[in-house]
Structure formats: C-alpha cells, structure tokens
Amino acid sequence: AQTVTQSQPEMSVQEAETVTLSCTYDTSENNYYLFWYKQPPSRQMILVIRQEAYKQQNATENRFSVNFQKAAKSFSLKISDSQLGDTAMYFCAFVVPWTNAGKSTFGDGTTLTVKP
Amino acid sequence: EPEVTQTPSHQVTQMGQEVILRCVPISNHLYFYWYRQILGQKVEFLVSFYNNEISEKSEIFDDQFSVERPDGSNFTLKIRSTKLEDSAMYFCASKSDSVVYGYTFGSGTRLTVV
Numbered sequence: 001a002q003t004v005t006q007s008q009p010e011m012s013v014q015e016a017e018t019v020t021l022s023c024t025y026d027t028s029e030n031n032y033y034l035f036w037y038k039q040p041p042s043r044q045m046i047l048v049i050r051q052e053a054y055k056q057q058n059a060t061e062n063r064f065s066v067n068f069q070k071a072a073k074s075f076s077l078k079i080s081d082s083q084l085g086d087t088a089m090y091f092c093a094f095v096v097p098w099t100n101a102g103k104s105t106f107g108d109g110t111t112l113t114v115k116p
Numbered sequence: 117e118p119e120v121t122q123t124p125s126h127q128v129t130q131m132g133q134e135v136i137l138r139c140v141p142i143s144n145h146l147y148f149y150w151y152r153q154i155l156g157q158k159v160e161f162l163v164s165f166y167n168n169e170i171s172e173k174s175e176i177f178d179d180q181f182s183v184e185r186p187d188g189s190n191f192t193l194k195i196r197s198t199k200l201e202d203s204a205m206y207f208c209a210s211k212s213d214s215v216v217y218g219y220t221f222g223s224g225t226r227l228t229v230v
Contacts, residue, residue, distance in 0.1 A: 037221075043153075043223075044221065044223045044224060045207060045224070046221075047219070047221075091158070093159075101164035101171035102164065102211065103172060104159075104219065106159040106160075108157075
C-alpha cells in the first residue's frame, strides 16, 4: 500500500518570501504521478502542480516548483514570492494510474499562512 | 475551463435520514470518484466508478453508501441512514482517461448530520 507523509502540519511565511513544503511517500511502484493540491478556506481542491515519476526534470508552474527526488521518495513544493492568496492547506497526493482504479492517496496536509 | 459541479453546497440532515449528494462531472471524463474530508483531517478515498460500475471502494464505503450515474451526466452519492460521523466535506472528482493528468475536483458538499 502507498503512503504519503507530510511532516509539517503548519507553516508560515512572510509575504514575498519563499517557502518549501515537504512530502515523502512510500511505494514499490516505478511509474506513478505526484500532485500538490491547494485547499483555500473555501475548501475547494485546486490542482497546483503535477510530476510524472519517469520525468527527471522538476515540474514548474509560475511561482510553484517541485523538488522531486525519486530515490529518496521525496516531493517538496516550493512557493516563491509568496502572496496572501497562497494561504491555504496544501495536500500532497500520489497516484499509480494503472492500479487501484487511479485513486489518489493524500497526505495529512500542511496549513500554510502567508503573513503580510 | 470545464468544471465539476456539486450540489448542494451545504446540506444539513437529521441522523437516520437519507441524503443524496449530486455531482455533474466534466462531460468527456470517464472516471469518477467520491472523496470525503472530515473537518481538519486528510482527504479520504471513498469510491471510484468507471464504465457504469464501481471499480474500487474503501472500507469507509459500507452498505450505507451507494453511487449511481442515472442519466449519463449526473453522478450521485447516496447515504441511506446518516450517522453523526458522516458529517464531512464530500468531494466529487473526475478525470479523462487512464493516463493521469490530475483530477478535477468539484467544490464539495458540506454535509452536517445533527
């Protein structure tokens, strides 16, 4: 069974600074996908960024980037130039699309607060 | 951008009552899911649905739960006899095919059982 661990329940950062959220996972699979989702106070789940395990290049989406270390099974999210609107809960998720009907396994989440 | 639509956004029900949560997935998506999030906790998988049948369900998804795609557009989650511990946010999600590009989540239905 796959597990996803987010070791930081809460984090805070000053506006315009950079913050890194950590995520580790455990799997015996070689091909899989990793995601970061953002859940603002509205509680909607929003896809932030996606990484395919077979790609060595780290994914980047504007101010969001990941540091994917496959051997270490680590998938951290870096938010640059933090904005007040980045305040949210962030979930790391793991999927092996060809098994288990493509269901996602989520970490416990990290609550990020961006301070003005 | 296409959306997954969930209704209602908030439902309050008495313990023991039946509730139906509704979802309209993105029209060309083939895989449908329900997830649950108890307040302050992680998102938990409930059930996946493909080709008009359940493809997988979790331990949470017991006989009190059922899903249906009655008309090719709606995807519903029914809880037959609600319990206090069913109070949670319920998310519907869909995706297009077996190659994952990430789910598209609905905005959720907050279910409160009193």
